[in-house]
Amino acid sequence: MSKILEIFNTMEYGPAPEAPDAVKAWLDEHGRKFGLFINNEWVTPKGAKFYSSINPANGELLAETTQAGQKEVDAAVGAAREAFGTWSKTPGVTRARYLYAIARNLQKHSRLLAVLESMDNGKPIRESRDIDVPLLARHFYYYAGWAQLMETELRDYQPVGVVGQIIPWNFPLLMLAWKIAPAIAMGNTVVLKPASYTRLTALLFAEIVAEAGLPAGVVNVITGSSSAGSMIVEHPDVDKIAFTGSTDVGRTLRKQTAGSGKKLSLELGGKSPFVVFDDADLDGAVEGVVDAIWFNQGQVCCAGSRLIVQENVAGKFIQKLKNRMQHMRVGDPLDKSIDMGAIVDQSQWDTIDGWVKTGIAEGGECFQPNIALPEKGLFYKPTLITGLDPAAATVQEEIFGPVLVSLTFRTPSEAIELANNTRYGLAASVWSDNINLALDVASKIKAGSVWVNCTNQFDGASGFGGYRESGYGREGGREGLFEYLRPTWMDRPRPEFVLDEKKKWGEHVPTLPASRQPTVARANGHSLPLVDRTPKMYIGGKQVRPDGAYTSSVLSAKGKLVGQVGDGNRKDIRDAVEAAHKARTSGWAMRHGYNRSQILYFIAENLDARNAEFVKRIVEMTGRTQKSAQAEVDASVERLFTYAAWADKYGGTVQETTLRGITVAVNEPMGVIGIACPDENPLLGFISLMAPAIARGNSVVMIPSQKYPLSAMDFYQVLDTSDVPGGVVNIVTGDRDHLVKTLVQHEDVDSVWYFGSAEGSYHVENESAANMKRTWTGYGLPRDWMDREQGEGHEFLHEATQVKNIWVPTGE
Numbered sequence: 151m152s153k154i155l156e157i158f159n160t161m162e163y164g165p166a167p168e169a170p171d172a173v174k175a176w177l178d179e180h181g182r183k184f185g186l187f188i189n190n191e192w193v194t195p196k197g198a199k200f201y202s203s204i205n206p207a208n209g210e211l212l213a214e215t216t217q218a219g220q221k222e223v224d225a226a227v228g229a230a231r232e233a234f235g236t237w238s239k240t241p242g243v244t245r246a247r248y249l250y251a252i253a254r255n256l257q258k259h260s261r262l263l264a265v266l267e268s269m270d271n272g273k274p275i276r277e278s279r280d281i282d283v284p285l286l287a288r289h290f291y292y293y294a295g296w297a298q299l300m301e302t303e304l305r306d307y308q309p310v311g312v313v314g315q316i317i318p319w320n321f322p323l324l325m326l327a328w329k330i331a332p333a334i335a336m337g338n339t340v341v342l343k344p345a346s347y348t349r350l351t352a353l354l355f356a357e358i359v360a361e362a363g364l365p366a367g368v369v370n371v372i373t374g375s376s377s378a379g380s381m382i383v384e385h386p387d388v389d390k391i392a393f394t395g396s397t398d399v400g401r402t403l404r405k406q407t408a409g410s411g412k413k414l415s416l417e418l419g420g421k422s423p424f425v426v427f428d429d430a431d432l433d434g435a436v437e438g439v440v441d442a443i444w445f446n447q448g449q450v451c452c453a454g455s456r457l458i459v460q461e462n463v464a465g466k467f468i469q470k471l472k473n474r475m476q477h478m479r480v481g482d483p484l485d486k487s488i489d490m491g492a493i494v495d496q497s498q499w500d501t502i503d504g505w506v507k508t509g510i511a512e513g514g515e516c517f518q519p520n521i522a523l524p525e526k527g528l529f530y531k532p533t534l535i536t537g538l539d540p541a542a543a544t545v546q547e548e549i550f551g552p553v554l555v556s557l558t559f560r561t562p563s564e565a566i567e568l569a570n571n572t573r574y575g576l577a578a579s580v581w582s583d584n585i586n587l588a589l590d591v592a593s594k595i596k597a598g599s600v601w602v603n604c605t606n607q608f609d610g611a612s613g614f615g616g617y618r619e620s621g622y623g624r625e626g627g628r629e630g631l632f633e634y635l636r637p638t639w640m641d642r643p644r645p646e647f648v649l650d651e652k653k654k655w656g657e658h659v660p661t662l663p664a665s666r667q668p669t670v671a672r673a674n675g676h677s678l679p680l681v682d683r684t685p686k687m688y689i690g691g692k693q694v695r696p697d698g699a700y701t702s703s704v705l706s707a708k709g710k711l712v713g714q715v716g717d718g719n720r721k722d723i724r725d726a727v728e729a730a731h732k733a734r735t736s737g738w739a740m741r742h743g744y745n746r747s748q749i750l751y752f753i754a755e756n757l758d759a760r761n762a763e764f765v766k767r768i769v770e771m772t773g774r775t776q777k778s779a780q781a782e783v784d785a786s787v788e789r790l791f792t793y794a795a796w797a798d799k800y801g802g803t804v805q806e807t808t809l810r811g812i813t814v815a816v817n818e819p820m821g822v823i824g825i826a827c828p829d830e831n832p833l834l835g836f837i838s839l840m841a842p843a844i845a846r847g848n849s850v851v852m853i854p855s856q857k858y859p860l861s862a863m864d865f866y867q868v869l870d871t872s873d874v875p876g877g878v879v880n881i882v883t884g885d886r887d888h889l890v891k892t893l894v895q896h897e898d899v900d901s902v903w904y905f906g907s908a909e910g911s912y913h914v915e916n917e918s919a920a921n922m923k924r925t926w927t928g929y930g931l932p933r934d935w936m937d938r939e940q941g942e943g944h945e946f947l948h949e950a951t952q953v954k955n956i957w958v959p960t961g962e
């Protein structure tokens with residue numbers, strides 16, 4: 151009695167432990183030893199090595215799991231390949247039934263999944279039970295819907311093939327759902343490798359999926375170390391890699407898959423800002439911070455780990471936060487009333503502790519509440535570090551633990567600058583009672599998800615993914631489907647090239663004078679040299695001479711000189727990028743679609759007015775017939791019409807998430823796109839790539855066809871007369887690979903499109919790993935630019951944009 155009275159007086163929580171018995175029974179049933187799940191069967195390779203799965207909360211051994219090697223990876227990929235034949239042809243409505251059955255089955259086993267997740271990972275049962283597992287089922291329901299609708303709504307697409315999926319340890323089940331559900335919904339088959347620290351729930355999931363009757367080989371789960379992951383990535387029979395994990399490993403994967411024609415999506419790290427304005431509900435924002443950084447012990451890719459508070463309320467806010475931290479409960483993950491569980495592994499604990507020491511060494515003031523931690527197990531106190539310089543490593547680098555750093559700002563523009571002062575761009579949280587201000591800031595922060603007056607919102611109906619070094623591709627929503635689809639006309643690219651290791655890619659010796667200048671005959675019998683019309687570069691809306699003062703010749707099909715163009719160099723590209731940035735920041739992206747569409751129509755009108763001249767030029771350079779050149783010019787005008795149409799019809803959608811409020815997916819421009827054009831169709835290739843990019847608010851640096859550059863150079867006169875602001879389209883002629891190398895290495899170029907050779911495609915992808923630039927390459931394979939299916943449409947718009955989801959709760 152006195153105990154109850156005591157509790158009543160102190161309002162202390164008593165322990166509310168969840169029983170681990172069912173999990174123990176499941177582990178025992180497997181003899182606490184697991185094989186690999188291939189073709190719906192457990193496979194234990196002879197002489198296999200095993201890895202111990204440990205409960206980080208108490209150090210107990212949970213089970214041994216197999217370390218897959220090459221033979222097992224081959225077997226799993228083989229099973230997936232075999233199953234792909236049937237699964238990809240299974241009607242969408244049938245696949246929908248399977249996904250639905252999986253979702254139902256997951257719900258039936260939800261408690262077992264949640265308890266195992268908490269025991270394997272250390273996360274509070276409150277989170278695994280109420281967030282991870284419900285979202286797991288939600289994703290299968292959501293994508294069951296897309297399987298049902300695929301044949302009618304996505305009829306121009308086909309599945310990609312066998313997909314290798316590699317996931318991290320922080321949300322083992324949720325990451326698995328984000329990857330497997332859309333993949334199999336679209337008719338792909340998968341080989342999934344969970345992270346080593348958290349392998350068990352993926353194995354339980356595999357069993358539940360088989361129980362739901364999914365055909366053998368559609369989902370294969372193999373456990374193993376990073377080298378097994380690497381084997382999946384390198385496997386020639388894998389068509390796509392979907393990876394979630396650290397930016398460093400993402401970089402390795404980009405290099406490994408470069409030039410292979412495998413699709414790649416990367417969901418990487420983050421250092422997300424949590425911005426609090428002085429008019430925000432400060433108590434609500436404090437709870438938001440708790441959710442943002444101490445959810446899952448801060449081991450969250452999108453954790454709001456950088457608090458940015460308006461200076462005039464910073465003191466008050468930090469004090470409220472410290473008071474709140476004093477009441478946080480850290481302890482047994484299976485206790486339903488704790489806020490934070492255990493850190494996943496000792497090495498992660500050491501990394502976190504190392505960062506806290508670095509933060510202090512960098513001059514930060516460290517606050518940790520005076521709360522008790524369990525004596526045993528990997529627990530870490532919620533930590534706040536104030537007083538750091540925005541450039542400090544602790545402020546810039548992802549800690550991936552319960553450590554919050556805080557900064558202050560005075561004006562909204564300073565807040566935006568601080569928020570964007572990071573190489574990452576995964577998520578952000580903005581808190582203000584002024585909804586206009588909050589939405590303006592949300593639109594200016596470079597991140598894939600922005601939560602207004604809320605944080606860490608996820609749902610199957612909304613895409614999640616990064617800007618900048620947080621990766622590319624989206625998981626969730628309709629936008630997440632495109633990672634698992636290929637246009638129906640396109641086969642899996644299998645580029646062929648031999649890498650010349652000795653030759654340095656992109657090296658270029660400027661060309662020397664070549665053929666003789668053509669002359670023109672006059673009536674008096676004299677022949678005169680033509681008045682020189684060597685086009686210059688087109689940068690910032692002006693014609694400029696090439697920086698290197700070198701010129702190269704353009705020859706006709708018969709080897710006759712038809713003109714000369716500047717031979718561009720690095721400096722020309724750098725100037726063009728600068729001009730493109732100026733155009734962007736001076737408002738091209740902010741113009742409304744109507745205005746951009748008017749300009750595209752105007753370009754079309756002016757091009758059509760000079761139709762004959764462009765036809766003549768194509769004939770002259772390529773030796774093609776008049777008829778074929780005419781068809782190309784007509785198609786170019788038509789293509790401009792297409793993107794004038796799309797300029798105000800691809801802004802985004804309202805997502806039907808579970809949030810009570812509004813979730814808007816905005817298709818934002820990429821920024822500055824560097825575009826290397828193909829040689830086939832010198833005018834149409836150029837316009838097919840330029841038009842979607844500028845229609846969607848990007849500014850571009852164009853490298854025209856190297857062989858036939860003159861159509862693009864004639865085109866700048868059309869741009870000049872069409873109200874295109876200077877710097878939106880910049881044109882640099884010269885050696886394609888030499889120029890594109892500078893573009894792909896440039897820190898201020900957001901994306902590179904390359905339609906040159908297979909080897910060049912390899913180099914572009916390989917070089918892009920340095921700053922995780924998004925790329926789109928043609929692998930040197932043919933594309934029929936005249937064909938509307940291949941030369942325009944959604945694929946182009948998709949590449950020209952990145953999706954930002956903005957979440958705004960509504961209500962009083």
Ligand code: NAP
Nearest residue numbers: 318319344345346375376379380395396399417418419451
């Ligand atoms: P990680 O070290 O990059 O590992 C992720 C996965 O990749 C694991 O399965 C790992 O296997 C495997 N792996 C490691 N090296 C590999 C290689 N060379 N080739 C192929 N596979 C390889 O990341 P982590 O420490 O598990 O997870 C934390 C990171 O994930 C953080 O940076 C976090 O921000 C990020 N994350 C991002 C998102 C997102 O949606 N953007 C979501 C969650 C987490 P082993 O475990 O066997 O080493």
